[in-house]
Amino acid sequence: METQQSSAQPRPNFSGAGYVALGSSYAAGPGLGIPVPRSAPGARRTDANYPHRLASALDLMLTDVTSSGAVTADILYRRQYGQPPQADALTPDTDLVTITVGGNDIGYVMGLVAAGLPPGPARLAGLAGGLQRLGTGGLDRQLVLLEASLTMVGELVRRRAPRARVLFVQYLPVLPPDPVVRVPRMSTRQAASGRRFFTHLAGATARAAAATGATLVPVAAAGADHHAWSDDPWTTAGIRPRPGGPLPFHPNTEGMAAVAAMIGAELTGSGAAP
Template identity: 35%
Template sequence: MVIRAFRGGRVAAVAVASGAALAGLAAPAQATGQPLPYVALGDSYSAASGVLPLDPSASPLCARSTKNYPHVIAERTGAALRDVTCGGAQTKDFAGAQYPGVAPQLDALGADTRLVTMTIGGNDNNTFISTILACAAAGVLSAGQGSPCKDQNGTKFSDDIDTKTYPAVKAALQAVRNKAPDARVAILGYPWIMPATAQSGCFAKMPIAKGDVPYVRDIQTHLNTAVRRAAAETGATYVDLAQASEGHDACRASGTRWVEPALFGTNFVPVHPNALGESAMADRTMSALGLG
């Protein structure tokens, strides 16, 4: 997810069978002394848009960082990474070119792919950008009081997630399965952007009205639930970041937060994971997959 208006989208218990399955997938590559073929797909939460340094092999439009969680995973495991993550990606960009010169992400997959990771869905229907912009504008106009964004929008964002985002994510995951039938596929939930309740002093960094803080959080919960459901129905592993990212939202201090705020943050793309967040996302993904 790239929020263009600003200009820059604990782990679940892992069954023993999951680790065994991964070992089975990794064995052919390891038996020949070759690293695990790994393809990273997804949006700016996968690309770490806003974190420096940028990946020189990527289009500048993707704002892909060499510190994104796929690079961290590859560095820690020795996997052979093909990274096609791109800021602003939607599910439609799996099958179609997102930008001129940027190939459809599915083109990176093949019969030899053994591991695929991604975050995707947050940009479909402009869910993240529309939520943040609408609720920030409403928060400023209300001087941070009440729940103006919820009052104005109701269930609109959640309804779009149910009727549009969920089936699109499910279809994207199935397309990945079709292109890489022998790969282990993992899709990450999005780490918390907002805390569960309004935090003192956070309005200066995230101008969301007090009553809309739980509303924004609920929209993100809704999105992650849709992603989890799509994963379960396509045989993918869902990497749950809800418990792990609690207390690391954009309202926290630098060095604690995993997601940078809209204002006074350190990333050149706001409301996105920082390097600490990307490293934590790598940790949770490796744990969920039994890697390392």
């Protein structure tokens, strides 16, 4: 009897591949693990973030330059916390790049925090009315600029690391996608504006990926049932950070693990993402 050979293709082997992680706190994972490296405390990146989890799972050689508070300019040309621009970590030998950035360009998390604060503290912090401004022409212009800035990031990565596999990784959602679900400490108008805000952020990331020939990791859709008030949250709901815990409205440990699994599934073709 003739032996039939399997038509299944072997999974890609990434062992030893050079991996550079770029992005903001949604990639850095502040408060989730041990800070790394200790020489850059302001960045607040930890060993429990998705870049470290992905590198461990696929045996990658990780250079993690993600940084809390980073905007696209901090990847492109600007120093942050005394560190060089994140793109300086890229080389022609880089094999893999992940990018999660853009929320700070338009004040995404700050807007959510402001919406949950009482009027007095919000005003004192200079955040009053954060989400109410979402419908203004000024913010609409910011959103247009965000897409252009993300595209510039993708183009620079292509130039600096021409052989690399490049992945734009969206932000995990915080708010419930269903407008009927009540969001504590937010008015209906604020929550609706926050959803619009997040939709624009996710869309700008997707369009920048398409414009630069990068792969999109659709974290925004995958996390819809895991919002901060769900039974299985991937993001935090608290306004005030817990000592040693994640920041408000940021990925938690489960969220970082889920994102790493989604990226791993995309790279290996395993389809084994959450």
